[in-house]
Amino acid sequence: MLTDIFEKEKALFEDGVQTVLRAQENRTRVVGILKGNIVANSRSESRGISARVGKDGLFGFASIAEYSDEAAKKVLKAAADNVKLLSRHTDSKGIVLPPSYGTGRIPTNCDIVDAEQKRIIDVCRKIDDYIAQKYPDLDSRSVYYSEDSQDRIVYSSDAYDGHLVTPRCYIYINMSMKTKDGTPVEQFKPLGGFGSFEDNFSDIEQYYPELEKLYKKVKDKTEGVYAQAGYKTVVLGGMMGGMLAHEAVGHTVEADLVMGGSVAGPNLGKRVASDIVTLVDFAHTYNGGLAPLPVYLDDEGTKAEDAVLIKDGILTGYMNSRETAEKYNMKPTGNARGWAFNDEPLIRMRNTCILPGKNTVEELIESVDDGYYLIDSGNGQADLTGEFMFGVTCGYEIKNGKLGRALLDTTVSGIAFDMLKTVDMVSNEVEWSSSGFCGKKQRMAVGMGGPHMRCKIMIGGR
Structure with a gap:
């Protein structure tokens, strides 16, 4: 067993050297x-071992695409050699970890x-057969299954050890039709979530009501x-707010x-949103149940805890x-993760969400005389100033507190911390999704x- 190998190799960790061994x-x-028609059909696995060795604020990293006792020894030695080489060729010292x-x-x-x-x-x-029979007037349809599951074992010299498993699978449904002038329009819906295939899709008929909603849109x-x-x-909508929380606020x-x-640097401790906005990056639990993608341990051996980012409108x-926590005099909460065995851990979000408020969704819509209900975003971008632009793929007019006609694709833009200061009503329900990827250097x-x-x-027009 790999855990037995790691237990044995852990005895080789050098005193005074901070080491993390990950398979x-x-x-x-x-x-x-x-x-x-089947257009994709594939299965693949990648596996290996990596080591990160730190001493006097400098770090060395190495990886190998093998699962064995010998592989663990090789990466430990290579990472230790790398940090020694680095120390001989630099006069600067990094952040020494506690x-x-x-x-x-x-x-x-x-x-x-x-x-x-x-x-x-x-x-x-x-x-696919159900969609074809139930909605024959669709111009096109696609059903795309994607599973990307991670299984990792982490052993550390001075932090937590553990075994973290993250199974995730989704079926992405796309439906398209044409407007009267022949312009194609489409809608998209992910089905599934955390867990293995049978956890999510043993009863596929449970998703038929979602297909009906998608067709209506x-x-x-x-x-x-x-x-x-x-x-x-x-x-x-909740997914638009989630995209904003991740892209325009979370990365900053x-x-x-x-x-x-x-x-965010000069705004720590300052107001960046209205006082009814609280933003949290949840580790593994939300409201007494599992968060969409639970993380219990990160790839530095830090036990995962919730990170409160904005509290009552104040950036907190x-x-x-572990390094940046020491720099900013904060406690690390388990945000350092790598996508594959040969990726060094980066600071990543886990389950980022604005907390619910007191109003119902119906009350929010009824409160708008002339505006828009924006439900889904297909893409978006933001930069480190908090300036963002997101595509809106599903939305409706609001006229005199009632939903009107659907919207064709449009965009919204702004500066996140300015926009969040205009939030004056928040619903008492939260929508979650774990169907996407973050693309910060590594997926x-x-x-x-x-x-x-x-x-x-600010919303775009034609």
Whole structure:
């Protein structure tokens, strides 16, 4: 067993040298069906061992695509040699880590249960057949299954040890039709989440109501109108708020990007949102249940805890590695993760969400005389100033407190900390999703979400 190998190699850790030994396997499963035809069908695994060795504020990293006792010895030696080489060629010293933030063992949280590829194909075909029969007026449809599960073992010299398993699988549904003038419009919905294939898709009929909602949205969009450009009162849906929390706010409060000059640096301790906005990066638990992608231990051996980033509108903290936590005199909460065995850990979000408020979604919509209800975003971008631009793929007019016509694709833009100061109503429900990736240098599965929020935002027109 690999844990036995790691226990033996841990005895070789050098006194006074901070060492993390990590073994990791990534599994990928893909099935794609376009209008009844299989266009993708693949399975792959990658596995290996890495070591990160630190001394006097300098760090060496090494990895190898093997799972063995000998491989563990090789990477430990290579990483130790790398930090020694670095120390001979630099006069500068990095941030010296404290002896420990706690030690112990984090138990395995779950298992990855593999499904036969034929089983995956059969379920995808069942969904595709249902869509084809139920909604024959669609111009196109696609069913795309994607699984990217991670299984990692972490052993450290001065922090926690543990075994972290993160299975994730989704079926992405896309439906498209044409407007009266022949313009294609489409809508997209991910189904699934944390867990293995059978956890999410043993009863595929549970998702049929979601398919009906998706079809209604694309049908409404065929009669859609362009938004009127300008600074408007809007109700942001939970997924729009989640995208904002991740892209426009979350990245600015990752401590490595704060060091790179993000807007969060000079704003620590200052008001960046209205007093009804609280933003938290949850580790593994939300509201008494599992967060969308639970993280119990990061790749530095730090036990994962929630990171409160904005409290009652005040920027209160950052997401940190052990090094940046020492620099900013904060406690690390387990945000350093690598996507594959050969990736060094970076500061990453886990489950980033604005907390719910007191109003119902209906109350938010009823409160708007002339504005928009913005539900989903297909893409977006933001920079370290907090300036953002997101595409809006699903939305509706609001007229006199009632939903009107669907919107054709548009954009919203602004500066996050300015926009959040306009939030004056927050719903009492939170929507979550873990279907996307964060692309900061290396991909990473993340969860994000939020309540509905009433705010002001710049919206694009035709």
